[in-house]
Amino acid sequence: MGFRKDFVWGGVTASYQIEGAAYEDGKGLSVWDMFCKEPGRIADGTNGDVACDHYHLYQKDVDIMGEIGYQAYRFSATWPRILPEGTGPVNEKGLDFYDRLVDSLLAADIQPWLTLFHWDYPYALFRRGGWTNPSSPQWFADYAQILAKRLGDRVKRFLTINEPQCFIGIAYDDTVHAPGIHFPIWDTLLMAHHVLLGHGLAVQAIRAAAPDALVGISPTCSAHYPDTETAEDIEAARQAFFDVDKGAPFWSASLWSDPIFKGDYPKKLYELFPEHMPNIGPDDMRIIGQPLDILGQNIYNGKAVRADSKGGYVFVEREKGYPFTAAKWPVTPKALYWGPRFLAEAYQIPIAITENGLSCPDVVSLDGKVHDPIRIDFLHRYLLELRRAAEDGVDLRGYFHWCVTDNFEWAKGFTERFGMVYCDFETQERILKDSAYWYREVIQTNGENL
Numbered sequence: 001m002g003f004r005k006d007f008v009w010g011g012v013t014a015s016y017q018i019e020g021a022a023y024e025d026g027k028g029l030s031v032w033d034m035f036c037k038e039p040g041r042i043a044d045g046t047n048g049d050v051a052c053d054h055y056h057l058y059q060k061d062v063d064i065m066g067e068i069g070y071q072a073y074r075f076s077a078t079w080p081r082i083l084p085e086g087t088g089p090v091n092e093k094g095l096d097f098y099d100r101l102v103d104s105l106l107a108a109d110i111q112p113w114l115t116l117f118h119w120d121y122p123y124a125l126f127r128r129g130g131w132t133n134p135s136s137p138q139w140f141a142d143y144a145q146i147l148a149k150r151l152g153d154r155v156k157r158f159l160t161i162n163e164p165q166c167f168i169g170i171a172y173d174d175t176v177h178a179p180g181i182h183f184p185i186w187d188t189l190l191m192a193h194h195v196l197l198g199h200g201l202a203v204q205a206i207r208a209a210a211p212d213a214l215v216g217i218s219p220t221c222s223a224h225y226p227d228t229e230t231a232e233d234i235e236a237a238r239q240a241f242f243d244v245d246k247g248a249p250f251w252s253a254s255l256w257s258d259p260i261f262k263g264d265y266p267k268k269l270y271e272l273f274p275e276h277m278p279n280i281g282p283d284d285m286r287i288i289g290q291p292l293d294i295l296g297q298n299i300y301n302g303k304a305v306r307a308d309s310k311g312g313y314v315f316v317e318r319e320k321g322y323p324f325t326a327a328k329w330p331v332t333p334k335a336l337y338w339g340p341r342f343l344a345e346a347y348q349i350p351i352a353i354t355e356n357g358l359s360c361p362d363v364v365s366l367d368g369k370v371h372d373p374i375r376i377d378f379l380h381r382y383l384l385e386l387r388r389a390a391e392d393g394v395d396l397r398g399y400f401h402w403c404v405t406d407n408f409e410w411a412k413g414f415t416e417r418f419g420m421v422y423c424d425f426e427t428q429e430r431i432l433k434d435s436a437y438w439y440r441e442v443i444q445t446n447g448e449n450l
């Protein structure tokens, strides 16, 4: 027994990273449009104004997904394309784009998985305080309602937000992502609380507009795993996985998922920030804890963990010369076994891996093809671990490779290539990499050929 028969295989993108058309058809500004204008913010001085020009070339991209054999495609909508001011009047042309995209996916027999928010926050709302504003949860829910009403007759999989760890932590704590302004911990914790409230209200709005749709969320995590598979190391890895680190609280998996699935923040968060936690209203946890159908988890890597002598845990130093990707991220396939397993055990919910992949220094070879054996090897190792998790009883529903095409990698601009499809950003030519043909066979055999 491997993956379930109805397991879905696909790829994933995000609006700002591929769409382009940043100033077309009535779209409003996002914080990323503004951030990219600030000198020094983006490694190669570029921006997402055009990116992969997917707004115009979406049909070509859907054809390519069909050629690879995708069963599902996860993408996000640009909030200010739908609501140029973040709230208020709707931009019909923006909605029309997602209508066309969804229709084209369905015509190609590809199931759309729609993420409502993947970081391109309306600039107009940022000017009103963004996620610190007490109205921010409702702003998000109103936007969710508009999308669910318009697309819910055809879209049956909704994910509210992508990687809150990043659009709060990397943006407002590390300041590497838009809007790149450091806020004190009490404000970032307040933002996190509003994001979670917005998620809960959005779930209610989606359920009301599209009652037969499945709803989830896509956080990320460092998927720590046991160094040896002894009971002690497994327990130590579990502790590390759900722990909250004072220096990087927003990276924690439990900060985001415990309120949703367990009805409260992890105790450790209250212990670490007793004076800085937001006021939690009597109804807040009920709103945040709306029942979900699926946990979409993004997993790229983790660290090996060992039990210490006091019932705690220690991280194991990585071996000399350990493998890493072009983005300098470690290659740790076990993350795709232990991550889903720990999450499923803790939260008792079906899981889809809504992002996994790597950046490689891909080039077009003299034969006109793009050979990416490192990507194939990486995915092979990770998917074997995912299959092991399925075989050990973890309820896994899908896998989405990040990313469909090479794209705009946020603060790194176009200096990283995460796609299974090569994109020439000058000509907009797409070339399927070797890994795309390899992935096609994985999909055709439902992972049995691994």
Ligand code: IFM
Pocket: 014, 017, 163, 298, 355, 402, 409, 410, 418
């Ligand atoms: O490009 C990002 C994506 O937007 C969110 N998850 C990680 C990817 C690779 O860095």
